[in-house]
Amino acid sequence: MSFTGIFAIGVSSLAAFAKGIQSVSSNVANSDTTGYKRVRTDFEALLPASRANAAGTGVSAGPRQLLSEQGAIARDNETTHAAVAGEGFFVVSRAPGATAAGDFLYTRAGDFRPDADGNLVNAAGFYLQGTAATAGGAVSAQGLQTINLNRVPAGGDAGLLGDLVAVAIGGDGAVDATYSNGETHTIFRIPLALFVNENGLAPADRTAFSATAASGAAEIARAQSGRAGKIEGAALEASTVDLGVEFSALIATQRAYSTGARILSAADDLWRTLVGTAA
DSSP states (O other): OOHHHHHHHHHHHHHHHHHHHHHHHHHHHTTTSTTOOOEEEEEEEOOOSSTTOTTOSOEEEEEEEOTTOOOOEEEOSOTTOEEEESBOBEEEESSTTOOSGGGEEEESOOOOEEOTTSBEEOTTSOEEEEEETTOOSOOOGGGOEEOBTTOOOTTOOHHHHOSEEEEEEOTTOEEEEEETTSOEEEEEEOEEEEOSOGGGOEEEETTEEEOOTTTOOOEEEETTSTTBOEEEESEEEOOOOOHHHHHHHHHHHHHHHHHHHHHHHHHHHHHHHHHHHHO
16 A cells, blocks of 8 residues: 555544534534434445455445433423424424425424414524314315414304413324413314435424435425324423433544544654655
8 A cells, every 4th residue: 555545534524523523512512402313423434446455445424313212201381382203293384474395494393482473483582383174185285384373273253262271282293272261162273294205305494304315305294194193292302312322422433533633743754764764
């Protein structure tokens, strides 16, 4: 192997292990982020072009977010918070009133609260989409609309219902509103988006993802139907990051990075010796 090859292997190792450190850093920084899925860096050997170079040509690294992992579900007192237990993603949009399928993104971050207009929006600024409570049959993206708690239930009279006093989210995604006259009505249903390959989704913005050819198109389904999971109201899904695992990975990756740097230093010393001898 030439000195060029040795330097190339050393540089590839530094680049790969730097990606590993970046993944660990992102995981640690998001250890308390609602619905965050940890990133794992996979390392692969770069194979030589011919068998004569059995030593290989270096290493590559590919960070991958493990979206199919289930985070722990923690109860809280916010009745508009929601967590998915099982498969599926909440359908969200960057602005209320989105209607086109291309406007929708997908998230597990269910820290939703009503904005000044009553629209449910999470901490990242994405608006929760749902279907009308009276919608029957199959669910599709065409029937989605931004969930607004100020909506008067079908057949209801705003004057007789009075003020909204409580909201509850059921396991099947039903959003039930209770009014000051004592009546409770289902005003929306929260569906879930399912994918053939969840890990094929692409990061779109903050805690939201977009569909890709690798993930397949979103299948909008009712919660607790088929393979769709259950929606837990007044709860949040915690980050899947384990800090103990991340710090262990950080130590191992730092050591590997230092070793890669020593390879470059040793190769440089050998090169200088060779040049000096030749002179």
